[in-house]
Amino acid sequence: MLNIENLKVTIGDSEILRGLSLSVKAGEVHAIMGPNGSGKSTLASVIAGHEDYVVTDGTVRFKGADLLELEPEERAREGIFLGFQYPVEIPGVNNAYLLKAALNAKREHHGLEEIDAFEFLKLAREKMAVLGMDPKFLNRGVNEGFSGGEKKRNEILQMAMLEPDLAILDETDSGLDIDALKAVAEGVNALRAPDRAIILVTHYQRLLDYIEPDYVHVLSEGRIARSGDKTLALELEEKGYEWVREAANA
Amino acid sequence: MSGAVSKIELAASFPTLRDEDWKYTDLSRPIAIAQQWLDSGSNEQPPDADLIDSIKAAADAAWIVIANGELLEASSTGLQEAGIEVSLLSSDEPAIDVPLANLNTQFRTGGIRIRVIEDRLDQRPIGLLVIDSAAGAPVMSQARVDIELDERAAARFIEYHVSSGDDEHYSNSLIRLNLAADASVEYLRFQDRALHHSQTARLNVRLERGSRLTHGGIDLGGRLSRNDLKIDIAGPDAVATFNGLYVAGTGQHIDNHTRVDHRVGPAVSDQEYRGILSGRSRAVWNGKAIVHRGADGTDAQQANHNLLLSERSEIDAKPELEIYADEVKCAHGTTVGQLDERALFYLRCRGLDESRAKRVLTRAFAATIVERAPIAELHELIGERVEQRLRELGDAS
Numbered sequence: 058m059l060n061i062e063n064l065k066v067t068i069g070d071s072e073i074l075r076g077l078s079l080s081v082k083a084g085e086v087h088a089i090m091g092p093n094g095s096g097k098s099t100l101a102s103v104i105a106g107h108e109d110y111v112v113t114d115g116t117v118r119f120k121g122a123d124l125l126e127l128e129p130e131e132r133a134r135e136g137i138f139l140g141f142q143y144p145v146e147i148p149g150v151n152n153a154y155l156l157k158a159a160l161n162a163k164r165e166h167h168g169l170e171e172i173d174a175f176e177f178l179k180l181a182r183e184k185m186a187v188l189g190m191d192p193k194f195l196n197r198g199v200n201e202g203f204s205g206g207e208k209k210r211n212e213i214l215q216m217a218m219l220e221p222d223l224a225i226l227d228e229t230d231s232g233l234d235i236d237a238l239k240a241v242a243e244g245v246n247a248l249r250a251p252d253r254a255i256i257l258v259t260h261y262q263r264l265l266d267y268i269e270p271d272y273v274h275v276l277s278e279g280r281i282a283r284s285g286d287k288t289l290a291l292e293l294e295e296k297g298y299e300w301v302r303e304a305a306n307a
Numbered sequence: 308m309s310g311a312v313s314k315i316e317l318a319a320s321f322p323t324l325r326d327e328d329w330k331y332t333d334l335s336r337p338i339a340i341a342q343q344w345l346d347s348g349s350n351e352q353p354p355d356a357d358l359i360d361s362i363k364a365a366a367d368a369a370w371i372v373i374a375n376g377e378l379l380e381a382s383s384t385g386l387q388e389a390g391i392e393v394s395l396l397s398s399d400e401p402a403i404d405v406p407l408a409n410l411n412t413q414f415r416t417g418g419i420r421i422r423v424i425e426d427r428l429d430q431r432p433i434g435l436l437v438i439d440s441a442a443g444a445p446v447m448s449q450a451r452v453d454i455e456l457d458e459r460a461a462a463r464f465i466e467y468h469v470s471s472g473d474d475e476h477y478s479n480s481l482i483r484l485n486l487a488a489d490a491s492v493e494y495l496r497f498q499d500r501a502l503h504h505s506q507t508a509r510l511n512v513r514l515e516r517g518s519r520l521t522h523g524g525i526d527l528g529g530r531l532s533r534n535d536l537k538i539d540i541a542g543p544d545a546v547a548t549f550n551g552l553y554v555a556g557t558g559q560h561i562d563n564h565t566r567v568d569h570r571v572g573p574a575v576s577d578q579e580y581r582g583i584l585s586g587r588s589r590a591v592w593n594g595k596a597i598v599h600r601g602a603d604g605t606d607a608q609q610a611n612h613n614l615l616l617s618e619r620s621e622i623d624a625k626p627e628l629e630i631y632a633d634e635v636k637c638a639h640g641t642t643v644g645q646l647d648e649r650a651l652f653y654l655r656c657r658g659l660d661e662s663r664a665k666r667v668l669t670r671a672f673a674a675t676i677v678e679r680a681p682i683a684e685l686h687e688l689i690g691e692r693v694e695q696r697l698r699e700l701g702d703a704s
């Protein structure tokens with residue numbers, strides 16, 4: 058589904074990703090771990106299409122096509138979803154409006170009719186119930202005045218509504234209490250399917266207690282320094298990131 | 308009346324760019340209109356009945372229609388409203404000694420007085436429909452209203468400005484609003500004039516002890532538009548909240564001057580104005596708050612935010628605070644900028660294309676003020692007019 062080869066990315070004068078390769082197949086859940094500043098959000102932003110990040114080398118292919126050619130909105134409609142590490146507050150834009158606009162943009166792209174208002178509400182309420190979100194959140198400004206946990210749940214709500222082929226969740230677990238973490242995990246697990254892939258970006262092992270990944274990768278100095286199964290996350294927890302860096306440089 | 312006034316004398320009663328309060332707003336066009344109007348001296352223009360009807364249909368209010376400065380009784384539905392008394396304002400009222408208010412006093416031919424006796428907040432608003440027209444010759448008009456609220460009386464008001472006609476028009480309105488102790492007013496001013504017409508408008512408010520004003524001012528129309536909102540806080544525990552929105556396109560100049568005099572404390576004034584400027588347009592915001600000696604415990608907040616959609620648009624924003632009292636809480640902030648890049652990326656990541664995302668954010672910027680404005684039953688209409696205007700201006704291009 059997603060194929061990244063030798064990706065090099067700079068922002069301003071600094072090279073953040075230095076030849077990163079990663080392959081994600083349909084049905085898989087990958088966890089990308091790594092210390093703060095190792096480039097995890099950079100990778101997520103490049104996949105989503107952020108223009109500030111300049112790709113200087115390498116390729117990114119999504120469902121066989123060159124992803125880097127597409128605008129962010131085209132990537133979204135093609136089935137990529139980025140759950141933001143820092144969801145943006147947008148006062149004056151209604152949460153329900155955004156959900157519906159996002160859903161319809163995707164539907165239109167795939168030649169489907171706009172979702173009927175009644176059906177939309179029903180679907181949104183259903184998904185919110187799973188996430189333990191009050192339906193009142195539909196009528197608030199996007200993330201406006203939401204707590205950290207509410208913002209993250211709202212990202213998962215959007216994901217649940219949009220049913221992406223590839224979801225990248227950037228530190229969706231950070232700042233969550235245990236209930237919120239479980240709710241978010243439930244939302245993600247509900248999305249797991251043979252035709253979908255999920256990339257969890259995190260720097261704690263905690264989330265992986267609730268969402269079991271097929272692969273764990275450690276990002277260090279702009280590359281995947283180590284890959285393994287879920288036991289790698291436990292090992293990391295025990296030995297710390299220094300261990301990976303030393304092992305990679307050895 | 309106008310009889311003996313020469314064109315030169317008339318011009319001299321306008322402020323000039325040399326006046327500190329007027330340095331960004333050039334009145335030479337209104338002066339020219341006023342001088343041409345002197346030749347005919349007539350405001351006898353047929354009122355635009357369709358326009359009146361469409362506004363009356365859009366909002367259920369006790370309408371008082373003021374056409375080219377004079378009460379249009381036949382179209383007014385609010386003259387016999389419960390809880391208020393409407394009468395003609397006598398011609399020998401004391402002058403308000405500021406430029407343009409003087410002009411109004413000198414040239415007005417009509418004038419209305421409204422007294423609110425009861426708390427009628429839960430009833431339909433009182434609508435002042437200030438409608439002007441100019442066909443055949445340039446016209447100057449002077450709408451004039453005095454509003455008094457008795458103690459504990461309360462009411463909602465709409466001041467709705469529209470105009471029509473191919474000729475040039477200049478409206479110079481003067482409204483006074485006095486709130487006795489514990490009175491309360493929700494006031495929405497909506498200026499939607501023809502784009503080739505000009506207006507200056509003054510609202511002078513006096514707030515006695517425990518009284519409360521919530522004001523929303525929205526300016527979409529007019530070639531030149533200048534609003535002076537002056538609030539005198541004359542009693543403790545008064546609260547004045549006022550927010551404004553202006554949307555300007557090429558050829559438009561919109562100037563909002565607010566002035567709050569905190570004469571006693573504790574009391575609150577809180578204002579936020581927002582502007583969207585596109586094409587070759589210009590806006591001015593000047594918010595002055597004076598906390599007089601002894602007005603301890605004053606809380607005065609000012610904010611002005613501007614969205615510049617074009618490099619050729621221009622804003623002059625200036626907050627002014629003068630504090631002569633103790634224990635005051637005052638803050639001001641102004642911003643001038645483009646759309647939030649982070650929000651733009653966020654929306655695009657949800658599948659909205661760039662132009663749509665920009666439109667959504669521009670509307671959101673305006674919607675915040677519309678939603679906060681009083682008279683909720685007009686929000687939809689105003690929202691639609693803002694939308695229409697933004698579309699005419701080519702959106703967030």
Ligand SMILES: Nc1ncnc2c1ncn2[C@@H]1O[C@H](COP(=O)(O)OP(=O)(O)O)[C@@H](O)[C@H]1O
Nearest residue numbers: 068069073091092093094095096097098099100
């Ligand atoms: N907009 C930016 N401008 C300059 N440097 C940036 C920007 N965004 C990220 N960086 C830098 O890139 C590096 C990687 O950041 P990031 O991808 O956010 O790491 P992570 O998500 O792993 O914590 C950091 O050193 C950070 O300071």
Ligand SMILES: [Mg+2]
Nearest residue numbers: 097098142228
């Ligand atoms: Mg990060």
